[in-house]
Amino acid sequence: MTHSSELLSTLEDKYRERVRIIKNGPCRSSFILYWMCTAMRSDENPALDIAIYTANRLSIPLLVYQGLSNRYPFASDRHHMFILEGARDVQQQLAKKGIPYIFHLEGTSRVPALKILANMSSLIITEDMPIPHLRSWTQKLSQNTETPFWKVDSACILPMSVSNQRYERAFRFRDDFTTNRNNRILQEWLSPTLEHTTPLPTLPVAPIDLQSAILSNLIAQCPIDHTIPPVQDTRGGSKAGYQRWKKFILHSIEAYHYKRNDPNAHGSSRMSAYLHYGQVSPFRLAREAARKKGKGAEKYLDELLIWRELSYHWCDKTPNPTRLSALPQWAQITLSQQSSTVRLQQQPWESLLRAKSPNHLWNLAQQSLLRHGELHNNLRMTWGKMLHQWTESPEQTIRWLLDLNNRLALDGRDPSSYGGLLWCLGLFDRPFPPSKKIYGTVRVRDEKAHRGRLNQERYMQHVRRNENTSSTAIVGAGISGLTCARTLIDQGHNVKIFDKARGPGGRTSTRISRQDEDWIFDHGLPFIQFTDPRFELWVKAWKNADVIRSWNPKIKLWKKDSLLTTERTLYVGNPKNSSVAEHLASEINVQTQERIVQIRYTKQGWILTNQHKNEHGPFLRLILTLPPEQLYELLPNRLSIPGHKVHSHPQHALMMRFTQPLHLEAEAIQFQHHSLYWFCKESSKPTRPPEHQWTLLTQPSWSSKHLEEDPKSLVDILCTDLSNTLQTPIEPVQHQIHRWRYAQADNPLQIGSWWNEEYQIGACGDWLHGGSIEGAFLSGAHLAGRLMTQ
Numbered sequence: 158m159t160h161s162s163e164l165l166s167t168l169e170d171k172y173r174e175r176v177r178i179i180k181n182g183p184c185r186s187s188f189i190l191y192w193m194c195t196a197m198r199s200d201e202n203p204a205l206d207i208a209i210y211t212a213n214r215l216s217i218p219l220l221v222y223q224g225l226s227n228r229y230p231f232a233s234d235r236h237h238m239f240i241l242e243g244a245r246d247v248q249q250q251l252a253k254k255g256i257p258y259i260f261h262l263e264g265t266s267r268v269p270a271l272k273i274l275a276n277m278s279s280l281i282i283t284e285d286m287p288i289p290h291l292r293s294w295t296q297k298l299s300q301n302t303e304t305p306f307w308k309v310d311s312a313c314i315l316p317m318s319v320s321n322q323r324y325e326r327a328f329r330f331r332d333d334f335t336t337n338r339n340n341r342i343l344q345e346w347l348s349p350t351l352e353h354t355t356p357l358p359t360l361p362v363a364p365i366d367l368q369s370a371i372l373s374n375l376i377a378q379c380p381i382d383h384t385i386p387p388v389q390d391t392r393g394g395s396k397a398g399y400q401r402w403k404k405f406i407l408h409s410i411e412a413y414h415y416k417r418n419d420p421n422a423h424g425s426s427r428m429s430a431y432l433h434y435g436q437v438s439p440f441r442l443a444r445e446a447a448r449k450k451g452k453g454a455e456k457y458l459d460e461l462l463i464w465r466e467l468s469y470h471w472c473d474k475t476p477n478p479t480r481l482s483a484l485p486q487w488a489q490i491t492l493s494q495q496s497s498t499v500r501l502q503q504q505p506w507e508s509l510l511r512a513k514s515p516n517h518l519w520n521l522a523q524q525s526l527l528r529h530g531e532l533h534n535n536l537r538m539t540w541g542k543m544l545h546q547w548t549e550s551p552e553q554t555i556r557w558l559l560d561l562n563n564r565l566a567l568d569g570r571d572p573s574s575y576g577g578l579l580w581c582l583g584l585f586d587r588p589f590p591p592s593k594k595i596y597g598t599v600r601v602r603d604e605k606a607h608r609g610r611l612n613q614e615r616y617m618q619h620v621r622r623n624e625n626t627s628s629t630a631i632v633g634a635g636i637s638g639l640t641c642a643r644t645l646i647d648q649g650h651n652v653k654i655f656d657k658a659r660g661p662g663g664r665t666s667t668r669i670s671r672q673d674e675d676w677i678f679d680h681g682l683p684f685i686q687f688t689d690p691r692f693e694l695w696v697k698a699w700k701n702a703d704v705i706r707s708w709n710p711k712i713k714l715w716k717k718d719s720l721l722t723t724e725r726t727l728y729v730g731n732p733k734n735s736s737v738a739e740h741l742a743s744e745i746n747v748q749t750q751e752r753i754v755q756i757r758y759t760k761q762g763w764i765l766t767n768q769h770k771n772e773h774g775p776f777l778r779l780i781l782t783l784p785p786e787q788l789y790e791l792l793p794n795r796l797s798i799p800g801h802k803v804h805s806h807p808q809h810a811l812m813m814r815f816t817q818p819l820h821l822e823a824e825a826i827q828f829q830h831h832s833l834y835w836f837c838k839e840s841s842k843p844t845r846p847p848e849h850q851w852t853l854l855t856q857p858s859w860s861s862k863h864l865e866e867d868p869k870s871l872v873d874i875l876c877t878d879l880s881n882t883l884q885t886p887i888e889p890v891q892h893q894i895h896r897w898r899y900a901q902a903d904n905p906l907q908i909g910s911w912w913n914e915e916y917q918i919g920a921c922g923d924w925l926h927g928g929s930i931e932g933a934f935l936s937g938a939h940l941a942g943r944l945m946t947q
């Protein structure tokens with residue numbers, strides 16, 4: 158068996174200097190595995206070239222494996238689509254070269270394909286990408302295999318292994334490697350031809366044919382963030398990338414040095430997303446730009462070879478580029494000295510994400526990220542610096558800068574993103590005394606001056622291009638309808654919601670009395686919890702925005718007769734549970750007291766008829782968010798939702814006020830009883846009036862039996878059951894009872910949402926996504942994602 162170190166010594170110098178050994182050892186005689194992650198291209202790709210070379214040298218086949226996980230940070234429809242489009246090109250190009258390639262979508266199969274293949278192969282080759290999650294994935298794989306493992310720098314013209322020290326100033330990095338760099342700029346990368354295509358062993362997953370697959374359907378199956386849609390005018394893949402590059406090098410590079418700083422001049426290359434995913438070769442870009450010559454090309458090369466690669470080399474030598482400790486000492490000190498400065502204008506993360514800060518220019522920049530997944534480089538510097546005034550600390554600034562950028566930007570999570578974002582807090586820079594509030598001696602960017610340089614009106618038109626003015630109607634302003642609406646509206650869609658109730662919220666409503674301001678009962682959803690990280694993100698965002706508060710009641714599980722303090726924190730709306738829906742509904746056109754009794758499809762779109770026989774519409778698209786029984790009734794016969802018929806179970810809510818406190822050890826009790834289900838003290842929730850008010854929710858099976866009885870006639874029965882069970886008199890001075898005919902789905906579907914492309918009609922709601930408020934939220938997001946991915 159050939160030893161991997163022996164194999165390495167046979168490589169040409171230009172390849173060998175790019176290899177870093179993760180694991181050495183004897184190479185078994187099976188096949189070379191190229192695990193393609195961040196150099197998604199078949200041309201000018203040193204990792205692929207080395208894989209072909211070693212396969213030829215050992216006279217064995219080569220397999221290129223690309224897996225798309227759901228677990229990479231900020232996985233969303235946007236990133237998934239860009240990667241899938243790139244993988245489609247790779248599949249086609251490698252097929253032409255006769256190189257076997259498998260694409261594995263983790264969302265559709267849970268087989269640990271990479272681990273299996275790694276343990277079967279002779280040598281594993283991947284790219285050297287110095288970003289935290291890829292570092293840890295590579296490390297994890299190496300711990301799970303004995304197979305020799307190399308990583309190859311396929312991203313930098315000056316390989317990262319060439320520099321030993323961590324450079325923090327661009328001029329030093331530029332000057333120290335001028336010759337080294339110049340020697341490599343014009344280097345040609347001609348791939349060797351694969352010689353051995355002997356059959357591979359049986360593969361652990363069936364490869365997906367990306368040429369015929371409908372990518373939006375694949376994405377809809379993946380449990381990722383569906384609220385961030387693909388970017389309409391930036392398609393992924395080498396073909397699209399090189400098309401954009403050709404246009405730039407033919408028409409724009411000459412003026413790059415004076416146009417690149419004005420977002421309205423459209424003078425930048427917009428190649429960063431393609432470079433980040435390695436869908437275009439930086440070697441080709443550098444070579445072609447160098448051959449162009451002139452001031453524009455020089456400036457472009459300075460950005461590509463110095464600023465971009467400085468960040469790569471810096472990340473390579475920085476264990477964790479997401480921490481404050483990654484900044485230069487002087488920046489850490491000056492920012493810490495300002496930590497106690499009171500920030501008057503702190504903003505919640507959610508407002509920032511949704512481009513709702515107090516500053517118009519910042520919001521336009523953020524909207525560009527939100528809708529188009531890109532932000533002009535010069536504006537990104539002002540955007541990043543400004544964010545610091547709205548956070549509570551420099552640590553939070555770093556966290557939020559990385560979050561907003563990596564979540565939305567197609568070039569997010571790239572080493573140059575880390576470099577660029579941390580520049581906003583002093584990286585690659587020097588102190589600028591005198592010290593200023595909040596920023597210390599970190600360079601400040603004058604927003605007013607930037608506004609003066611930029612034609613904001615023109616930039617706004619540019620950012621708001623592609624707005625979808627075709628109208629969408631949503632029936633139902635519960636959590637699912639509101640989530641769907643808000644996601645679409647944030648992306649520029651025109652949405653109107655109709656609800657039969659007096660306000661938004663649906664089953665999360667709170668009962669309030671007009672005569673008695675202390676009569677506040679969360680008589681529907683009693684509290685919020687999360688299990689899915691995608692919902693957790695928003696629960697935490699609402700907490701950060703003070704829309705909800707945490708609630709840690711002492712809960713007694715009755716049957717077990719033991720008092721438990723909840724392990725998991727629960728959340729309730731502030732000052733009432735319907736506050737969440739009201740928060741989601743702000744800035745949405747919700748028409749209340751509109752019961753939709755009929756929907757009709759016409760050539761012009763959907764027409765909705767309300768209880769007074771008034772018509773609304775036509776709307777191009779229609780989304781129904783009602784509980785299942787009500788939705789089936791409204792849906793025209795020719796349309797049906799796949800899967801079993803879902804039923805809801807009813808529940809009664811008995812709201813009671815007492816003159817004296819009830820002497821129970823707990824603030825909430827969960828029963829296993831024929832009629833009683835949940836009994837909770839409203840005043841134990843934060844920001845509720847101090848009145849002795851308790852809400853009882855009934856067992857669904859009991860409510861089913863008593864569904865058609867007058868609810869008022871059930872109050873005595875329930876009070877007696879409570880008294881007997883708790884061994885204490887239950888004698889409310891005031892009470893109200895509410896019947897929820899459709900409280901919760903009995904046997905929810907797990908399809909996310911339903912969409913019919915032909916009729917442009919869809920449905921979302923808790924019952925399509927596993928039930929619960931979490932399901933309602935995720936279902937609304939899922940449907941919005943489907944519409945925007947079409």
Ligand SMILES: Cc1cc2nc3c(=O)[nH]c(=O)nc-3n(C[C@H](O)[C@H](O)[C@H](O)COP(=O)(O)OP(=O)(O)OC[C@H]3O[C@@H](n4cnc5c(N)ncnc54)[C@H](O)[C@@H]3O)c2cc1C
Nearest residue numbers: 633635636637656657663664682752753922923929930933
């Ligand atoms: C008593 C009770 C207890 C619950 N307990 C929990 C719990 O512990 N944990 C949990 O996670 N979830 C719980 N839930 C469920 C949770 O509240 C729901 O899963 C979630 O609120 C559903 O949201 P949705 O948007 O899917 O539907 P809904 O909130 O039902 O929204 C549908 C909307 O459509 C409107 N509508 C209906 N028909 C029409 C029409 N013809 N025209 C116009 N508008 C119409 C309704 O007014 C409503 O606003 C509980 C619910 C109830 C009622």
